[in-house]
Amino acid sequence: PEGIPLCVTISLSIGSSSMVKQNVLVRKLAAVETLGSASVICSDKTGTLTEGKMTMVHMWSGGVKYDVSGKGFDPTVGEVTRAGGASATSDKAVRSSLLAALLCCNTTLSKVRDEDTGEEKWEPKGNSSEAPIVVAARKVGFSTDEVNREYKRVLEVPFSSSRKMMLTVTEMDSRTKICDNGLQLKEGTRYLTVCKGAPNYILQDCSKWVTETGEVLTLEDSKKEEIMQVIDEYSSKALRVLAIAVHPMSALPFDPADDEVTLDSKFKGCCEDLQLVGLVASIDPDRDGVKESVASAHGASIRVVMITGDYLKTAIAIAKNVGILSPGDSDECAVDCSSLRPEGDYISDAEIDALTAQTKCFARAKPEDKIEIVKSFQRQGFVSAMTGDGVNDAPALHQADIGVAMGIQGTEVAKGAAEMILTDDNFCSIVSAVEKGRTIYAGIQKFVAFIMSVHIAEVLQIFVCVVADVPVMRTPLQILFLILVTDLPPSIALGMEPGDKSILKMRPRPKKEPIMLGWMWQSSIMNGSILTAVIVGVYLVCLVHYCDGAIFQKDIMALDGFEAKLAKARTVAFISLVFSENIRAYIARSFDQPFYRNFLGNVEMQKAIIAAQVALYLAVLVPFFSDTILGLRGLDIGWWGWGVSLLGPVGTVVLCELYKVVTHWQVQQYQERLRKQQEAEAEKYRQDALQQAAAKKHGGKAGGIGPKDVHLGFDSQFKDKDASKKTKQASWGRVLCCPFFPAVRMAMN
Template identity: 35%
Template sequence: MWFAKSQEDVLTKLDVDPALGLTAQEAQSRLQKYGENKLKGKPKKSLISLFFAQFKDMLIYVLLGAAVITLIIGEYVDAIIILFVVILNAAIGVFQEYKAEKAIEALQQMTTPRSLVRRDGKVREIRSAEVVPGDIIVIDAGRFIPADLRLIGSANLQIEESALTGESVPSEKDAKAIHADPQTPLGDKSNMAFMSTLATYGRGEGVVVATAMETEIGKIAKILDEDTEEMTPLQKRLDELGRILGYLAIGICVLMFIIGFFQKRNLFEMFLTAISLAVAAIPEGLPAIVAIVLALGVTKMSKINAIVKKLPAVETLGSVNIICSDKTGTLTQNKMTVVKHYTLNNLFDIPAQGLELVADKDTQELLKTFILCSDASYENSKGTGDPTEIALVVLGDRYSLSKRSLDSEYKRVGEKPFDSDRKLMSTLNEEEKGYRVHTKGAIDNILRISKNALIHGELVPLTEEMKHEYLKTAEQMSDDALRVLGAAFKDTDRILEPEEMEQDLTVIGLVGMIDPPRLEVKDSIKEAKHAGITPIMITGDHKNTAVAIAKKLGIAESLEQSLTGAEIDTFSDEEFAKRINEFRVFARVSPEHKVKIVKAFKTQGNIVSMTGDGVNDAPSLKSADIGVAMGITGTDVAKGASDMILTDDNFTTIVHAIREGRNIYSNIKKSVIFLLSCNLGEIIAIFLSVLFFWPVPLLPTQILWINLITDTLPAIALGVDPGDKDVMKMKPRNPKESFFALGAGKRAIIGGTLIGILTLLAFYFGLSEYGYNLNSKNIPERVLTYARTMSFVVLAASQLFYSLSIRNPSKSISTIGLFSNKYLIGAIVVGLALQLGMISVPFLSHAFKLQWLSARDWFIVIAFALVPLLINELLKSFKRKKQL
């Protein structure tokens, strides 16, 4: 705890003379002891090991088994397709892991290349990697901090630490300060400077107390480096499904082979049938279809400014019920903005945008003082300097008082720089007649050194009542979490010395400024809450400021719903997890606190999204179920640790992405239920025929062909369904919810059973046309061919038609629109055309043992095929009436 020690104690502990610095020999010795000042990552896995790691999945094992089976039965094309799917999935997995490693690499690149150090009594520039504990670092404005420092000297030093703390305003540093409280938040350690932060104002010196992985940013790197990858809900569901189908396929093979053995059937034929049915039981196209649906979803989401790095993250968004958002730059605009100005008895709320602002005489003088007593500049929508001063210059532009023109008209001839003790800054500028002192700073300090007030352009004596009014207004602004600055002036006929400037001033007024909320965020938060999603603000900023913003946005209602990092430390992990739902705002938090918050929400069974842009957000982005980084203001580290990047830095895009994620999961579920219904229909038709010693209604090659038709185009078309318009009116999906929840399993069973029974009925109808039935012996081959052609068409067509009813679990086809998914209509037309081609092209019908059907036959098979669709629509109608 270097921040709790005096400068002398720190220098003694590190054995260094600040006037001389380390000797070159001592520096070299320490470099060997502590190592280079570089962030380290875990050793990279080779591409080969990454590739083979992708095969550790039950569904992959089943697919490899299916490939072997299809080779055995001579279906080489199917075997090649299955192997291609497996290799494609492995390649996608390797690419995702490779991208994930970029987070650590981005952290490593953030270390600064060169630093000013004092060694052997001389200031020299060295590589930052050579900085060691005990080095004396010279800090000036515009230079990055190369390591964690205990400051030993500071002059108006301000350091921009938003990447670590989340605060939008640079932190003022004071080398003389000592913080005895061991729980002092990172942002309040005014006597410390941290690696990779930026000095924006003043100068200073510090002694290095930590380098490389021991720095605050190094701690973040360690958290990122931990292997905490978890399976997404989609991956868990597919893994569960893969296991079920794998065991089912093996069970079907064994059971049917045993039945055939006892029935004394042709064992070779039974073996081929059992193998074909096992392949049919596994929707081998499922991984490819899921990958395609997710990839198409990623493309669609990129059009709404959301870039998804990891495909399963698309689905994860759909189950999010907690959005933990950083405040600065995510919920707010990340730029200080003046929202109120006040001259005596004249408070004015500045509109957020539009309108040409016109100032009265007092306001003109107020703005003139603020602009001239400033070192910032703002041109072409870009500002340089202190954010507070930039905000004042921007306000001047809105009142047609440009910094450039005022500086040229009233040249600065003297100044008294800002001092953290005085909390004031003054400049002396030329006037048409004489000179004028312009002072800005803390309003209470200005009132102490003022004797007059400016009212309607006239100087009047400053009374206690007037002071009370100024302080009362300042307090009201502070209660609204505004940062308050006062302004005063003094006319003189000579150039004053700095110590003479801040005496007998005339107070003009004050302004209130804040990093304002993004205009569109409030509506987005309202929509998110309506969809059952709880927004949470996590920030390094002060508690009152954070709560004020949270109230405006509708995130929190009272101060009691907020908690600081120091207060979090008083809870045990178990107690914190139990009470986590009581809070909506977490302020003055460190990176470790952010991770703790995310983990506490996850402990309660929530699916958590974390948004952020700074280095300090990276560990929590990685810990969350889905990390969302800002594309414009986000650091490379945050982007590297995230699952999704918002190219417009717009919180509203997150809500749009959640809507898309919900629809994508719903579409994947539709595809899965459709595939299982189809495969179950095939299993029922074959299994019942074997069980009751009937002729088999379909040959192995016919089963594989139907699989090819139904497992591809219709399933993909369902995967790109436009989705339900009311999806954001529903609560987030329970992360433990199975694919078969909410009646989905029942629909799959009903659909599959209907398809299987109708296939058998079509087969029976075909036999009866020639005077045979299912129990007949010695059925001629031509009769079997006809009956199998009937069942072949019914099985395929019923599956294709049934896909229309799968689109929505409760709404009718007429409600969602028959042609609202043109891809699905196209898939059905193509599927029927292929079936027609299969039985009409002679060499194909001969190869698959099929025959041409008459117009009457086509009418009959289409009528059979429509039954599952019609029954399912009827059941949905009953369901809707029951809900009324």
């Protein structure tokens, strides 16, 4: 049917337009359809699952733990205290750690005026990870602007996902200490290297540590273990921990005038013999609604995987907070991405598949790790959505079935590689987009089934007339009118059908599943046959009434004035068909639910049907349209003709709704088959993962992971058979409660 491509394009366009209101900007129209089959969401943490507004709550320096009070970015609220509440604002260890950290920051803090309220508020500008450092430093008296004026930076090595740290070199101008009541510098110090980054990476390069009094001691293994315990303690509270280390230098280890010296060489030259100054721990609150959205995704049989650059224990704590990890999950559900490349090179595809088949949280991830994870999910049959914001994330976004870039913190390169952009950087928007994608796809299925059923009916009606030697019941212009007025507007309205409330309780459709399934074709053929039967019946009754009992073409053509008599019969059949197709549009809103359920829920459908009815009355009652163009006689059929025309829609609604009992059973069978298939595949992958782990443990070689073109299953949390049974029973009840079917209800009971 020629209307299907137009309706599909309009449906996808309207759907992508409505997604903008849900903070989702679709760059590629096909992504709207792909969203409906998404079966795994790989999400960043900072700014997506969390607010990205970090606040420092603890710090460790010189072997002493400190608390930092005050939430938000206002430095005038809260202070740094020791255990017990004693102020530590002037402590040497605190001042040394925070100033050193500030020397390795590019973020500024200033007051800005709120455009809505007109009030002034403190707001950081720069990296969200550095914001808590800048705020805490301001609480002990260090201003970013003053520090930048007083200390000249001569080198900066930006943070990278491979180094996991940032490095700066600052001129000390023969200072004897880093600041008033701060870390003492040895004689001859002209430059100070400051490193800020992942604690486990920085500790590897530290050979000394600074005590509370400023004394520099050798970092023994026992002390390193003690510091790691502090890091684990903070991380297990879902805090992001950064380590601060320094290295005083009397001269630069490279020639500043030599342009051939690479940045990596400068980094290696300066990042030696580091002295650990302190640790800062910041909390990044979970976004409102994220936990509920993760639960909704799980209910929709969608795996949610967190991929973050954070320390493993921090990642685990946050994953538990938002519901990605369940309390009963094993340790294998969260891994450090070094497991993917234990010796530098990536392990085999089979081993990666075994790892990703059970992992829900990846920590210390690099951008290239994201690519391997996405490829693994795709090998296993997942349809993956991947989030990213940096330039290095672009390859992973391009590799994923649905690349999702961040609209606020995302780079232009990341946005260009993505299929969709989150304008609010919020994970909840992804789940909303998946729900909308499923709704749009379901709408496409409905209007395709509707168009096919009415076109089958129109073809069959003409075919029956030709075979039975009965005058064809409509002219080519009348057929064109039906296509333009009766078929297209309701089809477009079906594409805009509101989503079923249970759409996120269904499983994702397999990636290669056709739009029209076998039971949908059967439904379209049966509904088309029903339309054919009732309209042909109405037409034959009208021929008998208007043509003096004649129904065959030769007999009718022998009558006096047969054109007018035949036109009356065609008019009644035409009116009845328009009525029937309009009621069929309402029936097509659901394959298995009664048509009156939420009858007025689709406003666009009401508009389409009203437009079709107005066009019908103009076509049959206005002489210019009826007589001259369409050859109809609406003014001559009388009340009898209008009454008989109602037999079509009445017969259509009764018979089509009765057939929904069969369709409902087919839908339930389809969902059950899909559930069993996906659970079987999930179990197969779990067993393969166990075999892979056992083979690796014993030094053997495990086999492959299994078929690659399958729709991967999900964890046991999606195997609620009792709930499935209850849903099935409730759905049967809803179908059989239709007042048209008391006999059917009795038979089913």
